Amino acid sequence: MNVDGTPFRTIWLAEDGETVEIIDQTRLPHEFVTVALNSVDDAAYAIRSMQVRGAPLIGATAAYGMCLALRKDPSDDALKAAYDLLLRTRPTAVNLRWALDELKTLLLPLSEQDRAASAYRRAAEICDDDVAICRSIGVHGVELIREVWERNGKDRPINILTHCNAGWLATVDWGTATAPIYVAHEEEIPVHVWVDETRPRNQGASLTAWELAQHGVPHTVIVDNAGGHVMQQGNVDLLITGTDRTTAAGDVANKIGTYLKALAARDNNVPFYVGLPGPTIDWTITNGSEIPIEERDAEEVTKITGRTEGGEIETVMITPPESEAANYAFDVTPSRLVTGLITERGICAATAEGLAALYPEKR
Ligand code: MRU
Numbered sequence: 335m336n337v338d339g340t341p342f343r344t345i346w347l348a349e350d351g352e353t354v355e356i357i358d359q360t361r362l363p364h365e366f367v368t369v370a371l372n373s374v375d376d377a378a379y380a381i382r383s384m385q386v387r388g389a390p391l392i393g394a395t396a397a398y399g400m401c402l403a404l405r406k407d408p409s410d411d412a413l414k415a416a417y418d419l420l421l422r423t424r425p426t427a428v429n430l431r432w433a434l435d436e437l438k439t440l441l442l443p444l445s446e447q448d449r450a451a452s453a454y455r456r457a458a459e460i461c462d463d464d465v466a467i468c469r470s471i472g473v474h475g476v477e478l479i480r481e482v483w484e485r486n487g488k489d490r491p492i493n494i495l496t497h498c499n500a501g502w503l504a505t506v507d508w509g510t511a512t513a514p515i516y517v518a519h520e521e522e523i524p525v526h527v528w529v530d531e532t533r534p535r536n537q538g539a540s541l542t543a544w545e546l547a548q549h550g551v552p553h554t555v556i557v558d559n560a561g562g563h564v565m566q567q568g569n570v571d572l573l574i575t576g577t578d579r580t581t582a583a584g585d586v587a588n589k590i591g592t593y594l595k596a597l598a599a600r601d602n603n604v605p606f607y608v609g610l611p612g613p614t615i616d617w618t619i620t621n622g623s624e625i626p627i628e629e630r631d632a633e634e635v636t637k638i639t640g641r642t643e644g645g646e647i648e649t650v651m652i653t654p655p656e657s658e659a660a661n662y663a664f665d666v667t668p669s670r671l672v673t674g675l676i677t678e679r680g681i682c683a684a685t686a687e688g689l690a691a692l693y694p695e696k697r
Contacts, residue, residue, distance in 0.1 A: 335501075335502040335507060335508070335509075335516070335545060335548070335549055336548055336549055337366060337548055338366075338548070342357070343461070343465070343506050343507050344356065344357055344386065344391050344394075344502065344503055344505070344506055344507070345386070345391065345394050345395060345398065345461060345506060347454075347458075348370060351454075352401075352402075352405055352454070353370050353371065353372055354370070354371040354377065354395075354398040354401075354402065355368050355369070355370055355371070356368065356369050356371060356380060356385060356386050356395065357369075357386075357503070358385045359384065359385055359386060359387060359503055359541060360383065360384060360385055362503075362540055362541055362544050363540050363541070363543065363544035364641045364647055365647075369385060371395075371398070371399075371402060372402065373402050373403075373406070374399045374400070374402050374403035374416045374419060374420070375419075376402070377395055377396065377398060377399030377402055377420065378399060378419050378420055378422075378423050380395055381395055381396065381399075381420070381423040381424055381430075382423045382424065384535070387499075387504065387537070388427075388499060388500065388503060388504020388505060388576070389427035389428070389429040389430075389504065389576070389577070389578045389579070389611075389614050390429050390464045390467075390468070390504065390505040390506065390510070390611055390613070390614070391503070391504055391505055391506065392423075392424060392427050392429055392430050393427070393429030393430055393432060393433035393460065393464075393613060394433065394457070394460055394461050394464060394506055396420045396421075396423075396430050396433045396434050397433045397434075397436070397437055397453075397456065397457035397460045397461075398457045399416060399419075399420045400413070400416050400417070400420070400434065400437040400438075400441070400453050400457070401450065401453040401454045401457050403415070403416030404416070404441070404449045404450040404453050405450045408446040408447070408449040408450055409446060410442070413438065413441060413442065413449070414438075417434050417437075417438050420434055421434055424628060425626040425627075425628050426578045426579060426587055426625065426626060426627060426628045426663065426664045427578040427579060427614070428578070428579040428613075428614060428615075428616045429578075429611075429613050429614055432613045433460055433613070436456060436460065437453055437456060437457070440452060440453075440456055441453055461506045462506075464505055464506040464507075464611065464613075465505075465506050465507045465508065466678070467611045467612065467613075467678040468502075468505050468506070468507060468508035468509060468510055468513045468609075468611065468678075469507075469508050469513065469517075470678035470679075471508075471510055471513045471514070471609050471610075471611065471676050471677065471678055472508055472513030472514050472515075472516060472517035473517060474514075474676055474677070474678075474680055474681055475513060475514025475517070475574070475607065475609065475676040475681070476514045476517040476518050476521065476523070477681075478514065478572060478605075478607060478676075478681070479492050479494070479514055479515075479518045479523055479525065479572065480518070480521075480523055482571045482572065483523050483524075490524070491524035491525055491526040491552065492518070492523065492524065492525050492526070492571045492572070493525075493526050493527075493528060493564075493569050493570050493571050493572075494515060494525060494526070494527050494528070494570070494571065494572045494573075494574055495527075495528040495530070495561055495564065495565070495570045495572075495573045495574075495595070495604075496511050496512070496515075496527060496528070496529060496530065496538070496542060496573075496574055496575055497530040497532060497538065497558075497561075497575045497588070497589055497591055497592050497595055498530070498532045498537045498538060498542070498575065498576065498588065498589035498591075498592070499532070499537035499538060499540075499541035499542045499545075500512060500542075500575055500576025500577075500588075500609055501541065501542050501545045501546070502516075502545055503541050503545055504541075504576060505611075509545075509576070509609070510576040510577075510609030510610065510611060510614075510676075511574045511575050511576045511608075511609040512542070512545070512546075512609075513609060514574065514609070514676065515527060515546075515551060515574075516549065516551070519549070519550070519551050524552075525551065525552070526552045526553065526554070527542075527546055527551060527552070527553040527554075528553070528554055528556055528561070528564055528569075528570060529542045529543050529546070529553050529554065529555045529556065530556060530557075530558050530561060530591065530595070531555055531556065531557055531558055532558065532589060532591065533558055533591075533635075534634040534635045534638075534661060535634055536638075537589065538555065539555050543555050558591050561594075561595050561598055562594075562598035562601075562602075565598050565599060565601075565602040565604050566602055570599075570602075570604050571604070572604065572605055572606075572607060573595055573596070573599045573604050573605070573606040573607070574606075574607050574608070574609060574676075575588050575589075575592050575595070575606075575608055575609070576588060576589075576608070576609050576610075577608050577609070577610055577614055578614065578664055579614060579616050579625050580608070580610055580614055580615050580616065580675065580684075581615075581616055581619045581620050581621060581622055581624070581625070581669075582615065582616065582617045582618075582619065582620050582686055582689060582690075582696070583620040583621070583669060583685065583686040583689075584669030584672060584675065584683070584684030584685050584686070584688065584689060585620075585621065585622030585625075585666055585667070585668055585669050585684075586608050586610075586622070586666065586667045586669070586672055586684070587622060587625045587627070587664050587665070587666045587667075588608070588664060588665070588667065589663070589664060589665075590662050590663055590664055590665050591665070592665055592667055593665040593666065593667045593671075596667040596671040596672065597671065599671070600671050605673040605674075606667075606671060606672055606673050607672075607673055607674050607675070607676050607681075608672055608674075608675050608676065608684070609676050610675045610676060610677050611677070611678060612677060612678060612679070612693065615689065615693070615696075617696050620686065622666035622667075622668060622669075623666070625664075625666055627662055627663065627664050627665070627666075628662075628663040628664060629660070629661060629662055629663065630661045630663050631661060632658065632659040632660065632661050634661050635653070635659035635660070635661050636651060636652065636653040636657070636659045637649050637650060637651050637652065638650060638652050669684040669685060670684075672684035675688065675689070677692055679692040679693070680692055
């Protein structure tokens with residue numbers, strides 16, 4: 335996707351072919367800064383501090399973190415230590431475990447001298463596959479947008495509400511929830527996106543709004559609590575979000591607040607679709623209550639960061655100093671509230687049968 339008209343991915347290799355470069359997402363939307371990752375510790379820090387975030391990008395960064403570890407020390411001990419370090423960074427997005435397992439299974443049987451090169455090859459493949467998966471989610475998902483547009487006589491833009499950032503910044507490119515939006519934009523189907531601000535870290539207001547603006551997609555930022563109101567007013571045609579982990583039976587873990595949007599969508603007959611890449615399906619569980627929910631630092635709730643009129647980036651306190659705060663980062667939307675899952679293989683019902691029909695090899 336474009337940054338000031340130049341196409342970017344969210345993760346790439348520097349000219350030396352080994353150093354990993356990322357966009358520091360903690361600085362957006364105020365500053366576009368890239369950061370070099372030179373070690374597995376840098377990669378773990380980037381994930382933990384949310385310089386990179388979003389389920390698919392967390393997986394891709396972890397894969398490159400293994401490469402950075404192995405180029406220094408290709409031993410079994412170093413491989414296992416890197417795996418454990420990276421796995422501990424964030425608990426909810428299953429792409430992390432998936433990518434690390436891919437690398438570990440591939441590398442452990444290899445001789446030490448072959449490991450680093452093979453790791454770099456597999457990490458690059460994981461990134462390229464993610465781009466292809468997301469693009470394909472876009473190609474399938476755009477049909478939902480086209481259908482509403484044609485049903486309405488092509489007389490107005492299609493309103494899509496999204497939560498958090500499941501855009502290209504959360505993946506390697508295209509995004510999951512945003513891929514159908516970008517494909518619609520490319521195909522000149524007019525769309526307008528309601529962007530939930532997504533407290534406490536404001537991934538919607540800071541990241542989704544920024545990338546839609548960079549790409550020229552019309553959008554409006556709303557506070558998290560406004561979603562129900564705009565749905566009641568008949569101003570939302572589709573709710574589309576991403577997911578950090580979806581069970582084999584279709585329960586969807588995503589950014590905190592997704593569940594409330596799903597409830598409001600059901601009450602207002604707004605279809606709720608989830609952009610779901612294959613590596614985000616946890617085939618080992620069927621019940622959403624088994625998904626570990628990350629709890630983050632309370633300071634993300636008690637403080638807020640922004641740019642002053644003078645251009646300074648400042649963090650200010652918004653709660654009384656004596657008040658405690660809880661910071662649940664994700665929630666689980668039960669499959670019964672999900673209209674459909676948009677995968678790279680097509681759209682299916684959020685059920686065990688729906689997913690098994692698209693991924694028969696996982697049966
Ligand atoms: O805490 P984050 O910013 O990593 O959470 C990201 C989300 O919840 C996204 O919606 C999800 O990862 C889907 S991304 C394609």
